Amino acid sequence: MRIAIDVMGGDHAPAEILNGAFAAARANADRQIILVGQEEVIKNRLIEMKELGDEVPANISAVFAEDVMDMDESVTSLLKKKKTSIWIATQLVKTGEADAIVSAGSTGAQMACAMLLLGRCKGVERPCIAIHVPGGGRLLLDTGANVECTPEMLEQFAHLGSVYMQVQEGIEKPKVALLSNGTEDHKGTPTVQAAHALLRASELNFVGNLEGRDLLRGDYNVMVSDGFSGNIALKSTEGAAMMIMDELKQGISASFSRKLGAMLIKPVLRGLKKSLDYKEHGGGPLLGCNGVSIVCHGSSDARAIENAIGLAERCVAGNFVAKVTEEMTKVAEAKAAREAAAAAEAAAAEEK
Amino acid sequence: MRIAIDVMGGDHAPAEILNGAFAAARANADRQIILVGQEEVIKNRLIEMKELGDEVPANISAVFAEDVMDMDESVTSLLKKKKTSIWIATQLVKTGEADAIVSAGSTGAQMACAMLLLGRCKGVERPCIAIHVPGGGRLLLDTGANVECTPEMLEQFAHLGSVYMQVQEGIEKPKVALLSNGTEDHKGTPTVQAAHALLRASELNFVGNLEGRDLLRGDYNVMVSDGFSGNIALKSTEGAAMMIMDELKQGISASFSRKLGAMLIKPVLRGLKKSLDYKEHGGGPLLGCNGVSIVCHGSSDARAIENAIGLAERCVAGNFVAKVTEEMTKVAEAKAAREAAAAAEAAAAEEK
Numbered sequence: 001m002r003i004a005i006d007v008m009g010g011d012h013a014p015a016e017i018l019n020g021a022f023a024a025a026r027a028n029a030d031r032q033i034i035l036v037g038q039e040e041v042i043k044n045r046l047i048e049m050k051e052l053g054d055e056v057p058a059n060i061s062a063v064f065a066e067d068v069m070d071m072d073e074s075v076t077s078l079l080k081k082k083k084t085s086i087w088i089a090t091q092l093v094k095t096g097e098a099d100a101i102v103s104a105g106s107t108g109a110q111m112a113c114a115m116l117l118l119g120r121c122k123g124v125e126r127p128c129i130a131i132h133v134p135g136g137g138r139l140l141l142d143t144g145a146n147v148e149c150t151p152e153m154l155e156q157f158a159h160l161g162s163v164y165m166q167v168q169e170g171i172e173k174p175k176v177a178l179l180s181n182g183t184e185d186h187k188g189t190p191t192v193q194a195a196h197a198l199l200r201a202s203e204l205n206f207v208g209n210l211e212g213r214d215l216l217r218g219d220y221n222v223m224v225s226d227g228f229s230g231n232i233a234l235k236s237t238e239g240a241a242m243m244i245m246d247e248l249k250q251g252i253s254a255s256f257s258r259k260l261g262a263m264l265i266k267p268v269l270r271g272l273k274k275s276l277d278y279k280e281h282g283g284g285p286l287l288g289c290n291g292v293s294i295v296c297h298g299s300s301d302a303r304a305i306e307n308a309i310g311l312a313e314r315c316v317a318g319n320f321v322a323k324v325t326e327e328m329t330k331v332a333e334a335k336a337a338r339e340a341a342a343a344a345e346a347a348a349a350e351e352k
Numbered sequence: 353m354r355i356a357i358d359v360m361g362g363d364h365a366p367a368e369i370l371n372g373a374f375a376a377a378r379a380n381a382d383r384q385i386i387l388v389g390q391e392e393v394i395k396n397r398l399i400e401m402k403e404l405g406d407e408v409p410a411n412i413s414a415v416f417a418e419d420v421m422d423m424d425e426s427v428t429s430l431l432k433k434k435k436t437s438i439w440i441a442t443q444l445v446k447t448g449e450a451d452a453i454v455s456a457g458s459t460g461a462q463m464a465c466a467m468l469l470l471g472r473c474k475g476v477e478r479p480c481i482a483i484h485v486p487g488g489g490r491l492l493l494d495t496g497a498n499v500e501c502t503p504e505m506l507e508q509f510a511h512l513g514s515v516y517m518q519v520q521e522g523i524e525k526p527k528v529a530l531l532s533n534g535t536e537d538h539k540g541t542p543t544v545q546a547a548h549a550l551l552r553a554s555e556l557n558f559v560g561n562l563e564g565r566d567l568l569r570g571d572y573n574v575m576v577s578d579g580f581s582g583n584i585a586l587k588s589t590e591g592a593a594m595m596i597m598d599e600l601k602q603g604i605s606a607s608f609s610r611k612l613g614a615m616l617i618k619p620v621l622r623g624l625k626k627s628l629d630y631k632e633h634g635g636g637p638l639l640g641c642n643g644v645s646i647v648c649h650g651s652s653d654a655r656a657i658e659n660a661i662g663l664a665e666r667c668v669a670g671n672f673v674a675k676v677t678e679e680m681t682k683v684a685e686a687k688a689a690r691e692a693a694a695a696a697e698a699a700a701a702e703e704k
Contacts, residue, residue, distance in 0.1 A: 072536055144534075147533060148542070181496055181579065181583035181584065182583075184424055188499060188580065189500050192580075211583075211584070211591075212584040212585065212586065212588035212589075212590070212591055213587040213588065213591030214591065215588055215591055215592075216592060216595045217591070227533065228533050228540065228541055228544075228581065229580065229581050229584050231533035231534075231563075231564065232531065232533065232563075232564040232581050232584055232585050233564065233584050233585075234564065235533075235563045235564030235565040236564035236565065236567055236584070236585045236586075236588035236589045236592070237564075237588045237589070237592040238564070238565050239564055239565030239567055239568055239569070239589065240567075240588070240589045240592035240593050240596075241592050241596065243568045243569055244593065244596050244628070247620075247624050251617070251619070251620030251623060251624070252617055252620055254620075258616055258617050258619075258620060260613075260616055261613040261615065261616025261617035262617055263613065264610055264612055264613025264614075264616070265603070265604055265610050265617070267603070268599075268600060268603030268604055268610060271599070271603060272599050272600065272603070275599065276592075276596070
């Protein structure tokens, strides 16, 4: 398996990205890690390693990219400078030189590269970012690629998420929910209401609307949302978890007896930390494009990058992209058949 | 102070609502609590109390209402049956027989009653629900009254929240933030982007966009959002907090040593629980209508209702409604003056 890593993208790039890439290479000699970034940055790291006596793993290679996409840069500037690390890394997937790409850089740029270079699956208007909710068995999408969505896009996300959970997690009939401001069927914006009707009429295992409070523990496998609200749900959950863990940590270290108490409940705290850890999967796949592109959190550290590389491998091994294409073709055909039947019925009714 | 309580609204109505109302009456003999609900329900409770030897506080009175609004009922049916507890309780505020109303029933019905009976403040298109974020000094609005908002409505919410925090919390120049999917100025839906520009041009102390993760600890006093995303942010935070506290509780009781450990860190856990407790304020005021109407969580228990009664009293005592009207009039005048100046400038430029 060959994974291209965008060395230049992320708040802690290039150091943490490189650390993660090296850790992943060392952990498994069968994977090929292709570092994509500025020549100077990569060479400096190799020199540094030599000086420290660190061996460079044999399964690491590099492809140089002159330019870097800044986090704030508009996606249109991507088209002007095509030698950015994200562009070149995605191109490696297009040409078949890599099986997947992992980046913690600008999500907009990564999405644009995926759409322009890899293309979209049949029946998909726009790819979306799917994030594994901590605890397992739950996926949230879209979490930020598309701030505005049509009801049809939300239906496509539902199909994408459903196939993903079938293929990657082995869940037979994933329960699909729609994120709304209440569980009642009529709740939500007009777009959410229309998406609700589409999902109800689909072949999906649609379980109805769920709320923000259901994200971590609700009875669902795929939570569908536009990228704006999905991002807010994800980050609000993260924010609350971070705040609580910080307050616990601070409070606990305030006295000897509390430190002792904390020691006694250490397994509980450790389990809790694990069950809230968004870094467990390292990132989320861009679903709906013809290739595996893993979007990582901007704040990714080495461990997140290493885990994202593992996720990329699982997506490639699961042959997920082919299965999505197959499923979306079926969905498109079923829809066309339904529409044709409805049209025929309408025509017959008119004749009478 | 006379507070009308909608006895029939809420998941735990009427029992918990009545418990909260009685507790509030007992806690302060100066307040007048007016129970509004079905005659049978209220009388049965009084009989029950007599049987148990519980004294009925002298500062409790009742107004009977034949009908009840169901949680799922459409707001249009409100107009058909005008003898619902929420309608009659709001009317008591309109006629001056009560100073404020508290309800844990259908938010849509409460909002409709407020708009129809109390009316809106000058310059306010739609009232919104403001919720105190746990920890103090932070307000989130709208949290569910308006699922779709225009940029102008979001600007009005910002003014409403800013005056509220000045009057009720004594914060001189409240920091106003806009909830978005990233802190960069260009982030968000077209509506959020347009609202960002309006807030930037306003006299408010606008500090820019904030994310879901900033809700509990961000550097702001007023977080502005449409009711859909605001609801999702609030409930996602609540959901994460509930999940963590539950896991802690479960894990801690699993063995003797862990129970001992938990005892040693009890102050930390208690502090944490308090700093995450949305029931501390019991509910949120409907801002922008000509009267004090406190919206409580559907799941409110007696303590939440008692706290909401306290919040209602503080809002009345702060004379908040008059101050909002004053402020919104000023905002409308300043806007009109700016528009007139711009028009004059444009006309002068054309003449040249």
